Amino acid sequence: MMIATTDAPSRSAAPPHGDPAGPHRPPRESADRLRARRAPRRPGASLAVNGILILGVAYMVLPLLWLVFAVTKDAKGLYGSSAFSPGGAFLENLQQLMAQDDGIFWRWLGNSVFYAGIGALVCGFVALMAGYAFDKFSFRGKNGLFGFVLVGVLIPNTATVIPLYLLAASVGATNTIWAVLIPAFCNPFSVYLARVFSAGYLPDETLEAARVDGAGPIRSFFSIGLPMLVPGFVTIVLFQFVAIWNNFMLPLIMLQDRELFPSSVGIALWQSQVQQNPEFSTLVIAGSFVSILPLVLAFVGLQRFWRSGLSAGSVK
Numbered sequence: 001m002m003i004a005t006t007d008a009p010s011r012s013a014a015p016p017h018g019d020p021a022g023p024h025r026p027p028r029e030s031a032d033r034l035r036a037r038r039a040p041r042r043p044g045a046s047l048a049v050n051g052i053l054i055l056g057v058a059y060m061v062l063p064l065l066w067l068v069f070a071v072t073k074d075a076k077g078l079y080g081s082s083a084f085s086p087g088g089a090f091l092e093n094l095q096q097l098m099a100q101d102d103g104i105f106w107r108w109l110g111n112s113v114f115y116a117g118i119g120a121l122v123c124g125f126v127a128l129m130a131g132y133a134f135d136k137f138s139f140r141g142k143n144g145l146f147g148f149v150l151v152g153v154l155i156p157n158t159a160t161v162i163p164l165y166l167l168a169a170s171v172g173a174t175n176t177i178w179a180v181l182i183p184a185f186c187n188p189f190s191v192y193l194a195r196v197f198s199a200g201y202l203p204d205e206t207l208e209a210a211r212v213d214g215a216g217p218i219r220s221f222f223s224i225g226l227p228m229l230v231p232g233f234v235t236i237v238l239f240q241f242v243a244i245w246n247n248f249m250l251p252l253i254m255l256q257d258r259e260l261f262p263s264s265v266g267i268a269l270w271q272s273q274v275q276q277n278p279e280f281s282t283l284v285i286a287g288s289f290v291s292i293l294p295l296v297l298a299f300v301g302l303q304r305f306w307r308s309g310l311s312a313g314s315v316k
Contacts, residue, residue: 007313021102024075034100034159046181048129050213053269054294057293061313063207064292065084065086066083067084067285067288067289067292068289069083069084069086069087069284070083070090070139070289071090071093071183071285071286071289072085072086072088072090072093073089073282074087074089074092074093075090075278075279075281075282078281078282078285086135089282091134092291093282093286094286095287096283096284096286097286097287099209099284102268104152104258105263105266105283105287105290106117106182107259108262108263108265108266109263109290109291110159111261111262112245112259112263112264112291112294113294114177114245114263115177115180115181115245115251115262116240116242116245117241118181119180119184119185119240119241120184120236120237120238120241120244121237122184123184123185123186123187123236123237123240124184124190124233124236124237124240125192125233126185127186127187127190127191127193127194127236128194128197128198128232128233128236129221129227130149130194130195131190131191131192131193131194131195131196131197131198131232132194132195132198132199132202132225134146134149134191134195134201134220134230135195135199136198136204136207136225137217146195149188149191149192150188150192152188152190153188153189153192155178155188157243157247157249157250158249160183161249161250161253162253162294163184164179164250164254165253165254168254170273173253173255174254174255174261175256175257175260175262179250179254180247180250180251180254180255180260180262182243183229183250184240185246186274187285187296188301189239190236190239190240191234191282193232193235193239194229194232194236195237196232197229197230197231198225198231200227201231201232202224202225202228206224206228207220207224207225210223210224227239230305231305234302234305237302238298238299241295241298245262245264245291245295246295247262247264248264248265248268249266251264252265252268263287263291264291266289267284267288267291267303268282270283270287271284
């Protein structure tokens, strides 16, 4: 019996590989081109967005720009000249600031650096450990405790000033540096931010590999977790540094000794005397200008940690 070895001709040619639509259909357009055809650009929307951005930039930059020009003027030029015109009394204002009350402003500025620096570093480390524990460990009541932390984020700092004062007064800690430092050692928002960074920068596979190698929880945190969470630590420290530096109500209520004032309270003290003595206005302006320089230096000096840590949490 003979078996036919030739195949019957197919009714239609099979489509080439990788082109399920067939050879006679045009290639499918990309999703971006289709979206561009369906939704043409609207110049009105783009103009509105750019306008909002310009207003936001102006809201943040114009006060600083005014301060830069105002610090160069004397008391007469401050009220009698254009807001954004320079003056010639910059060095004179700085000399007056340094000599006022035997240089009390530099003591206030040093207090601000001490309060903000120590408080931000301790708060960053405590928040990083707490966020790491909330993210990587499993324990009873974890979700409820973290929910309690989130409730603390919703409470404004000014609402806690009087309770903190009563607690400090009960132990005799008012009018001391501890009355300002201890409340700054922990911040609910910093704990929340640390948990977010731990979940994003520190993969669970890395810690599992460390446990396989015999590392315990503490060693895993200090040897692996902490180096990988440096960008988060720097972010928390900067946020807390700015918050403590700009804090006004807590040191105002807690402190009575002028030698312990931070720069924010000291400048407010001078501001209260401007109506009786207009010469204090130049002190307020010069003190405000000098007090923002440490914030600028902190942001410029620590921004490299964000760039270097963008790939710190990658898993090979």
